[in-house]
Each structure stands twice: as C-alpha cells, then as structure tokens.
Amino acid sequence: MTASTASAPGSLMLLGEHAVLHGRPALVCAVNRRIRVTLRPRADREVHIRSSLGRYAIAIDQLQPADPFRFVIAAVLRQKDRLDAGLDLEIESEFSHQVGLGSSAAVTVATTAALLAWIGEPAEPQTIFDESLTVVRQTQGLGSGADVAASVFGGIVAYRASPVDIRKLDGTHPLTVIYSGSKRPTVEVVKLVEAAHAAQPKAFDTIFSLMGWSADAAAEAIAHGDWQTVGELMNINQGLMDAIGVSNRVLSEIVYALRDDPGILGSKISGSGLGDCVIGLGRAKRTEWPQVVLPVEIAARGFEVE
Amino acid sequence: MTASTASAPGSLMLLGEHAVLHGRPALVCAVNRRIRVTLRPRADREVHIRSSLGRYAIAIDQLQPADPFRFVIAAVLRQKDRLDAGLDLEIESEFSHQVGLGSSAAVTVATTAALLAWIGEPAEPQTIFDESLTVVRQTQGLGSGADVAASVFGGIVAYRASPVDIRKLDGTHPLTVIYSGSKRPTVEVVKLVEAAHAAQPKAFDTIFSLMGWSADAAAEAIAHGDWQTVGELMNINQGLMDAIGVSNRVLSEIVYALRDDPGILGSKISGSGLGDCVIGLGRAKRTEWPQVVLPVEIAARGFEVE
Numbered sequence: 001m002t003a004s005t006a007s008a009p010g011s012l013m014l015l016g017e018h019a020v021l022h023g024r025p026a027l028v029c030a031v032n033r034r035i036r037v038t039l040r041p042r043a044d045r046e047v048h049i050r051s052s053l054g055r056y057a058i059a060i061d062q063l064q065p066a067d068p069f070r071f072v073i074a075a076v077l078r079q080k081d082r083l084d085a086g087l088d089l090e091i092e093s094e095f096s097h098q099v100g101l102g103s104s105a106a107v108t109v110a111t112t113a114a115l116l117a118w119i120g121e122p123a124e125p126q127t128i129f130d131e132s133l134t135v136v137r138q139t140q141g142l143g144s145g146a147d148v149a150a151s152v153f154g155g156i157v158a159y160r161a162s163p164v165d166i167r168k169l170d171g172t173h174p175l176t177v178i179y180s181g182s183k184r185p186t187v188e189v190v191k192l193v194e195a196a197h198a199a200q201p202k203a204f205d206t207i208f209s210l211m212g213w214s215a216d217a218a219a220e221a222i223a224h225g226d227w228q229t230v231g232e233l234m235n236i237n238q239g240l241m242d243a244i245g246v247s248n249r250v251l252s253e254i255v256y257a258l259r260d261d262p263g264i265l266g267s268k269i270s271g272s273g274l275g276d277c278v279i280g281l282g283r284a285k286r287t288e289w290p291q292v293v294l295p296v297e298i299a300a301r302g303f304e305v306e
Numbered sequence: 307m308t309a310s311t312a313s314a315p316g317s318l319m320l321l322g323e324h325a326v327l328h329g330r331p332a333l334v335c336a337v338n339r340r341i342r343v344t345l346r347p348r349a350d351r352e353v354h355i356r357s358s359l360g361r362y363a364i365a366i367d368q369l370q371p372a373d374p375f376r377f378v379i380a381a382v383l384r385q386k387d388r389l390d391a392g393l394d395l396e397i398e399s400e401f402s403h404q405v406g407l408g409s410s411a412a413v414t415v416a417t418t419a420a421l422l423a424w425i426g427e428p429a430e431p432q433t434i435f436d437e438s439l440t441v442v443r444q445t446q447g448l449g450s451g452a453d454v455a456a457s458v459f460g461g462i463v464a465y466r467a468s469p470v471d472i473r474k475l476d477g478t479h480p481l482t483v484i485y486s487g488s489k490r491p492t493v494e495v496v497k498l499v500e501a502a503h504a505a506q507p508k509a510f511d512t513i514f515s516l517m518g519w520s521a522d523a524a525a526e527a528i529a530h531g532d533w534q535t536v537g538e539l540m541n542i543n544q545g546l547m548d549a550i551g552v553s554n555r556v557l558s559e560i561v562y563a564l565r566d567d568p569g570i571l572g573s574k575i576s577g578s579g580l581g582d583c584v585i586g587l588g589r590a591k592r593t594e595w596p597q598v599v600l601p602v603e604i605a606a607r608g609f610e611v612e
Contacts, residue, residue, distance in 0.1 A: 196538070203523075203542050206516050210509060217509075232502070236509050239549025243542045249562035256555035 006113035006123075007036040008303040010094075010101035011150035012177065012270045012279060012296070015237055016215035018193055018244060020144040020161055022205070024212020027169075027219060028146040030154040032299035033095040035103065036306075037072075037110040039118050042086035047076060051091035060086055065139060068097075071104045074139045075111040078131060082119050089114075099179050099294060100276030104140070105147035108132045109303050117305045125152050128303060129166070140187055154302030158219040171222045173230070176258065176280035177270070177294040180250050189246055189272040196245050207240050214240075231265025231281045238268035246273025254278040254291060261286050312419035312429075313342040314609040316400075316407035317456035318483065318576045318585060318602070321543055322521035324499055324550060326450040326467055328511070330518025333475075333525060334452040336460040338605035339401040341409065342612075343378075343416040345424050348392035353382060357397035366392055371445060374403075377410045380445045381417040384437060388425050395420075405485045405600060406582030410446070411453035414438045415609050423611045431458050434609060435472070446493055460608030464525040477528045479536070482564065482586035483576070483600040486556050495552055495578040502551050513546050520546075537571025537587045544574035552579025560584040560597060567592050 009030040016026030042048070049056045053068040060080065065073050072089060089111065097103035109132045113123055121127070129152045133145040146159040149166050158167040197204040214233045221229040238255055241247050247255075251269050258267035258280035265281040277294065284293075315336040322332030348354070355362045359374040366386065371379050378395060395417065403409035415438045419429055427433070435458045439451040452465040455472045464473040503510040520539045527535035544561055547553050553561075557575050564573035564586035573586040583600065 199535075199538060200523075200542060203516060203520060203539075206512065206519075207542075210512050213512075214509060217506075229505075232505060233509075235551065236506060236513075236549045239545050239547070239551075239553070241545070242548045243545025245541065245545075247545070249559060252558040252562065253555060256558065 003038060003040045004114045004117040005036060005038040005306040006110050006117060006303060007034045007306065008106045008109035008113065008151040009034050009154060009299055009301060010103060010106045011147045012101065012175070012277070013146065014156070014270070014279065015218050015233065016211050017146075017271055018190070018241070018246065019208040019211035019215070020146050020159065021142065021190065022208045023160070023162060024208055025158060025160045025215045025219075026144065026146050026212070027156060027215045028150040028159055029156045029298045030150045030300075030302060031101060031296045033101060033296060035091065035093045035106040035110050037107065037114045038090045039114040040088040041118070042088055044086050046086040047089070048087070049073070049089045049091065052093065053097070071108045071135065071139055072111050074135045075108050075115065075132070078135050079112075079115045079119065098183050100183060100271045101294070101296070102147035102151065105132070105136060106151045108135050109148060109151040113303045113305055123305045125302065128152050142187065142190060152302050155300045156222065156298060158215065167219070169219055169222050171225060172298045172300070173227050173281060174283040175296065175298060176264065176282065176284040177296045178254050178258070178278050178280070178289060179292040179294055180254060180275055180278060181291055182275045184272070184275040186272040189274050192274075193244055193246065204244060207243055211237060211240050227265055227281065234266035234268045234279070234281055235259070241269050241273055248274055251278055257289075258284065309344060309346045310420045310423040311342060311344040311612040312416050312423060312609060313340045313612065314412045314415035314419065314457040315340050315460060315605055315607060316409060316412045317453045318407065318481070318583070319452060320462070320576070320585065321524050321539065322517050323452075323577055324496070324547070324552065325514040325517035325521070326452050326465065327448065327496065328514045329466070329468060330514055331464060331466045331521045331525075332450065332452045332518070333462060333521045334456040334465055335462045335604045336456045336606075336608060337407060337602045339407060339602060341397065341399045341412040341416050343413065343420045344396045345420040346394040347424070348394055350392050352392040353395070354393070355379070355395045355397065358399065359403070377414045377441065377445050378417050380441045381414050381421065381438070384441055385418075385421045385425065401600075404489050406489060406577045407600070407602070408453035408457065411438070411442060412457045414441050415454060415457040419609045419611055429611045431608065434458050448493065448496060458608050461606045462528065462604060464521065473525070475525055475528050477531060478604045478606070479533050479587060480589040481602065481604060482570065482588065482590040483602045484560050484564070484584050484586070484595060485598040485600055486560060486581055486584060487597055488581045490578070490581040492578040495580050498580075499550055499552065510550060513549055517543060517546050533571055533587065540572035540574045540585070540587055541565070547575050547579055554580055557584055563595075564590065
C-alpha cells in the first residue's frame with residue numbers, strides 16, 4: 001500500500017458534559033465537518049506532519065508530543081512499534097480547532113484509523129475507539145471519550161465513560177451553532193469545576209446526577225421523536241451549567257437570544273464552557289447574528305477509511 | 307386611643323425562593339425600607355384608605371378586596387368583627403411596590419399590627435405573623451410566608467413553610483441590590499414554574515431540594531461568619547433559578563456584571579424571577595450602573611408598634 005487515508009467527523013456535546021467525567025451519561029453527536037489524514041510511507045525513518053497549522057519533522061525514534069500536533073504524534077507513538085518506516089502525514093480539516101468542535105478527538109481518530117489501515121489491521125470501530133481514547137487521555141490527562149465515540153461511530157451517541165457504554169440513537173434534528181468568540185481550554189475549565197466541586201461536593205454531585213439523568217431522559221425523548229422535550233431538557237441543563245460556574249455573560253446572551261427565536265426549541269452551552277459554542281436545537285429563523293454562526297449539522301457518518 | 311401606628315420592613319429573598327413553596331427551607335431578610343400604617347377611628351362606619359397609590363373609601367359593611375389596596379382591605383376584613391367603628395388608614399411607604407421588596411407582606415404586617423394595637427391585643431410577633439400569613443395567602447392564593455416572617459421578625463430569617471419554622475440568624479452583610487427595570491407578578495411566575503415542574507417533575511423536585519439544601523448550608527455558613535461560602539451558594543442557586551426557567555437576558559446580564567465586581571462575593575435573582583431585583587452579596591465597588599441601584603441594607607428591625 002502506498003498510502004492510506006482516513007477521515008473522522010468533529011463532534012458537539014448535546015447534554016451531560018462535565019457530568020460525564022463523573023460517571024454520568026452524556027449525549028454527543030458527530031457533525032458534518034471532518035478531519036482527513038493521509039499517510040504515506042517514507043524511504044527514511046522520519047515523521048513529517050503537515051497541516052494548515054504548520055509543518056513538523058523529526059526522526060521517528062526521537063518522536064515526542066509537541067504542539068500543535070501532540071494528538072497526532074501521540075497516535076503515531078502508540079503504533080510506533082508496528083511501523084517499519086518513516087511517514088508523511090497530511091492533515092486537512094474542514095473546521096478550525098478553535099471553535100469547540102472536538103478537533104482533538106477527530107484528528108486522533110482519523111490518524112489512528114489511517115495508521116491501522118496502513119499496518120493492515122481491520123478497521124473495527126471498537127478498536128479505533130479504544131486506541132484513540134487511550135491517546136486522548138494520555139495526551140490531555142483527562143477526557144470522557146464522548147467526543148471520541150462520536151468521531152468513531154457518527155450520529156447521536158448516548159455515552160458513559162466507565163465502564164464505557166456507547167449506544168447509537170436513531171433520529172436527527174437541525175441545530176443552530178453559534179461560536180461565542182473565545183475558547184478556554186477544556187482542561188483548564190475542568191480544573192475550575194473540580195475546585196468548585198471540592199468546595200460544595202453535595203451540590204455538585206447532585207447537579208452532575210441531574211445532568212446525567214437528563215441525558216438519559218433526552219435519549220428516551222429522541223427515541224420517541226419528542227424534540228420538544230429535548231429542548232426543555234437543554235434549557236434545564238443550561239441552568240445547571242451555570243450553577244457549576246461554566247457559563248458567562250457572553251454565553252448567556254447567546255443562549256437567551258436563541259430562545260427568543262421561534263425556530264429554536266432549547267439552547268445551551270456545548271462543551272466545557274467559559275467559551276466555545278452555544279447550541280440552539282432547531283434552525284433559527286433569525287439570520288443576522290452579532291457572532292459567528294457555524295454551518296454545522298448532525299451527521300450520521302463516523303470515521304471512514306478511504 | 308385616638309390612633310395607632312405600626313410599621314414593618316420590606317424584605318428580600320436571599321436563597322430558596324420557589325423551593326420554599328415546595329416545602330424546602332429558604333433564607334429571607336428584612337431591609338431598611340419600611341411601610342408605616344396609621345389608623346384613626348372615624349365617627350361613621352366607613353373605611354378610608356390613603357396612600358401614594360390613591361384613595362379609597364367605602365362603608366365597612368360593603369368592604370371587599372380591591373386594587374391597589376387588596377392586602378390592606380383583606381387585613382381589615384380579617385379583624386372586622388372586632389371593629390366597632392369606621393377607620394382612616396394612612397399608608398406611607400419608603401419604597402415602591404414595583405421593585406420586588408415584599409411590599410404586600412410589609413403592608414399586611416403593618417396594617418395587622420396597627421389593627422391589633424387599636425383593638426388592644428398585645429403585639430405578639432407570632433400572632434401578627436399568623437394573622438398576616440392568612441391574609442396574604444387568602445389574597446394572592448399562595449405564598450410561602452417567608453416575606454411575612456422577615457417583615458415581622460426582622461434580620462435574616464431561615465424559614466420553612468409547612469409546618470412553619472422560623473429561625474432568626476445572627477449576622478449581617480452588605481448587599482448591592484439592582485432593579486432589573488421590570489416586574490412580573492409572583493403568581494404568574496409561580497404558575498409558569500408549576501407548568502414546567504409538571505413537564506419535568508423529577509428534575510424540578512431535585513432542583514427544589516438542592517435549593518433548600520443550599521439555604522440550610524448558607525444558614526450554617528452565616529452562623530460561622532463564612533460569607534464567602536454564602537456567595538458561592540448564591541451563584542449555584544442562580545444557575546438553579548435559570549434551570550427552572552425564571553432567569554432571562556437582562557437578569558443574567560446584571561448577575562454577571564455584579565460578579566465582575568471585586569466587592570461582590572456572589573449574585574442571584576431575588577424573588578420569583580423574570581423581573582424584579584438582582585442581589586449581589588457585598589458592596590459593589592462600581593458605582594455607575596445602567597440600571598437602578600436600590601439603596602437597601604439588611605435591617606434588624608421587624609414590625610414595630612409606635
């Protein structure tokens with residue numbers, strides 16, 4: 001084989017982010033923006049990585065995680081013992097890594113799938129998931145894996161982290177996704193929530209349980225095509241996100257502006273919060289927004305080896 | 307006796323509004339703005355009421371609740387059998403009835419205290435409370451009585467509605483109180499919450515429990531002078547108020563603007579929501595606000611017969 005190419009979709013958390021790190025279920029979906037990784041063997045023993053974020057080259061035996069490619073490099077390192085030559089990796093992304101669409105998980109899944117295809121291992125979703133989750137957790141020190149599951153399996157996924165439980169749901173719905181204009185690293189936000197959790201363990205545990213319960217309730221509503229209820233649950237969850245300290249003035253403004261729109265059934269932060277995106281469930285009738293509207297839809301396709 | 311005068315303070319909910327209607331504890335405080343009622347017997351059998359809201363006169367035997375004096379009239383009606391003549395009632399208020407400072411409870415308590423003083427009954431706080439709570443509940447069809455308790459007892463009160471449990475707390479703290487610019491009647495907001503509660507009973511019951519727990523936790527923190535924790539609990543509660551649907555864009559903006567202020571330990575809606583005031587715990591360093599800042603402090607004085 002002279003090359004292998006794999007792609008994986010970005011993802012959005014619909015419900016249960018933060019709670020999923022505490023053992024509760026979450027809802028996550030794949031989106032129609034993908035990251036594609038093309039792998040070509042090299043004659044030497046170097047690894048060359050190229051994307052719109054820059055270029056990076058190093059001898060395979062000296063390979064170490066380095067920004068902006070630490071997820072890609074960690075994915076390569078994980079399969080290193082099975083590689084008998086250097087690699088060119090070319091990465092193309094249909095979305096910015098700055099807008100909170102799970103680019104780390106998507107690029108890890110696409111890289112892992114391209115690597116395993118080149119090694120000649122069958123592209124089993126469960127294997128790609130397990131390998132990718134390990135890479136993500138090693139690299140960022142934490143991670144529920146919900147975004148990895150969406151990038152691997154596509155569609156809407158009901159997800160639990162430990163033990164891992166992945167359930168694909170039937171059904172889809174239009175979304176309106178608005179970028180708040182800034183991003184705060186997930187790990188940073190998770191640490192803030194951990195500190196607040198330590199100060200008020202009882203309140204936070206109860207809120208996490210409620211977030212998890214609502215992810216389950218929303219999964220059931222989706223099974224019945226009851227998107228009205230999913231919208232209500234999103235609104236309740238937005239309050240819970242505010243309660244654990246991950247909303248702010250800009251996010252709240254977008255949340256309430258979306259709720260004023262007759263096309264929207266509910267709205268909340270997507271992701272760890274204190275930045276990133278706000279999701280409105282439905283297609284907003286309003287077309288002019290003071291923020292960037294991301295042209296994103298829920299997509300059924302998970303990772304693919306081309 | 308030719309006249310009797312009684313006054314009672316307005317009040318602010320600190321924590322647990324809405325939850326208190328579902329049997330959970332709340333924290334409420336009296337403020338340094340009062341309503342004073344002066345009662346003078348008349349030679350005829352008429353009742354004349356006069357305040358900045360207008361004048362009203364009717365034969366005592368035809369007396370029926372009528373706006374804008376329905377709480378005052380209901381308080382008179384409750385003692386009517388013990389009155390042997392008509393009355394002039396003059397009402398002076400140090401605050402607008404439109405800003406969410408519990409004017410209905412305060413005027414009911416002041417009127418009841420003036421009436422009982424004139425009748426010659428000792429001004430027992432528990433009696434004034436019981437009589438006033440009955441009047442408030444009859445008049446508006448619902449009411450936890452937390453505002454009545456604050457108007458009667460003064461200071462900060464930990465309150466439960468059924469069975470009634472009133473506990474005065476030691477300690478006080480500066481507040482910054484900002485009026486959102488609009489008021490939505492409590493009864494209307496309570497009905498909206500009831501409908502949402504019926505749609506998601508499990509989530510709402512859990513949230514009400516959490517609100518109640520946090521009122522208890524705040525009472526304990528106040529007992530230890532730990533106002534930092536009270537601020538944290540207020541922030542958590544604000545998210546819970548958002549979760550039950552009683553926050554909005556304007557209230558959120560004020561909440562977050564207060565939290566940006568270095569003098570503020572926490573901030574939340576005070577009262578039923580969808581309007582009224584936002585409380586910041588502490589004295590804001592910022593002095594210019596785009597909204598009306600109410601010059602209100604927690605006050606130790608409850609009702610008084612002069």
